[in-house]
Amino acid sequence: MSAPLIEVTDLGKTYGSVVALRGVTTSVRAGEVTCVLGDNGAGKSTFIKILSGAHQHSEGSYRVDGVEQHMSSPRDALALGIATVYQDLAVVPLMPVWRNFFLGSEPRRGPLRMLDVDLMKRTTRDEMAAMGIDLRDVDQPIGTLSGGERQCVAIARAVHFGARVLILDEPTAALGVKQSGVVLRYIARARERGLGVVFITHNPHHAYPVGDRFLVLRRGQSIADRPKAELTRDELVTLMSGGAELDALEHELERDHPI
Template identity: 70%
Template sequence: MSDTMTEAPLVRLTDCEKRYGTIIALTGVSLEVHAGEVTCVLGDNGAGKSTLIKVIAGMHHCDAGVYEVEGERVRFASPREALERGIATVYQDLAVVSLMPVWRNFFLGSEVRKGVGPLSRLDIRFMRETTRTELHNMGIDLRDVDQPIGTLSGGERQCVAIARAVYFGAKVLILDEPTAALGVKQAGVVLRYIMRAKERGLGVVFITHNPHHAYPVGDRFLILNRGRPLGDFARDEITRERLTALMAGGEELEQLSHELEGAAATDTALGRVAEEFEHEVAELSIRKTPPEPPA
């Protein structure tokens, strides 16, 4: 990975600021995405994660700051242009059509055809086989590429959307909360594909509010809070606990804990809540040893 560090990063955002009218959605945010690395963007609701995605994906421009792709300053007019530069975004709704077969979804908008003129038709066999192979290479074991994509589980659909972006030449993959609506096992499946994409040499921007999902796969962590960077850490500079505490706004948590205790003096039901809360806050600060990083 060291050789990629010397090259210009795939995506570099420097001191980005974005305003919606008088509201400052982002300010002073910098971000680098290198090939074969996963950059996690963490933050609670309203932290500016969505705005950041939209800037990188070419839907919005920075009002101030510099956006570079492979060392070259850019200003995208549309998400289409960003896509042409290899920056693919997988949104939460995944942009799939649930009644259509998996292979038709995989190639939707980029259909492969054979024949000329009025006889130009879909190369169905090629698309079916390619879908099967590509999904298999991403480690997705699909029953049947002819089944409507709506019959797949949430995690599988997410993986199809990722595999599609990878196949169509994405260099940078932006994943908008891919694990948010998933169960534990399914989230694990998606995290595994993020690792696969990374191993294939893609730069991944993984947006999430869950530090337990971010920590195992991330190489860099950018934490946002109310539109401002709260910290930018390499993996060896931070522990999972510190990440969780920062993410939740550790000091605010302790403050809340104290307030609950005060209120508990007059209300026994609240007392139990406060006790549990205190316990959790304590646990966050006690466990300092980082867990075994994934190989």
């Protein structure tokens, strides 16, 4: 088995007296999808911020390629090949797809440093095709694409600019069943291209088909970190839903209101 691209051990984060994350251990390997699941307030956002370099951890260890890291900004993470695609995509809706693909990193040519439009259009088309996305027209405004297609543009962009680890923040949260399926297929495609993927979600039915490893958070702590071979879909759903707590509540309600 290959060495982890990212490995965290007993990772924790405190904000003053508030403990946001404690004792989290997991790994992200090339060609695998690590799913991070939890409800609102479980600690997923804090975990993302640490992995993406936005915040430093307070406790434990965060290693990239076996080397301990204390990043001071997302730029540090990008330099190590760790790219984050947030749920609220940073796109300009009225700009064409190719402009959004290269936004802030436009190639230039010639002594006048003119934008190399042909290269940008061709590269966008080729990179999207490599991810299995057949765009009708790279000149169309990105705002005309579906939510799933816009997510896939962001994924293809991160891959093109050298990402080895792709962190996806709830990419299917605001999507319907069909568009969620589109995004899940492209997560699988990114894995096939050898990337390590961190898929943040609250939906075990989206996570299980593409996941290779599952980290479940609750109230800032890890309650499970298991490979797929050791976890069934039903067990994952039970961990996510707090099955024991729900059973206790069901029995309590039955006592209070017998049928």
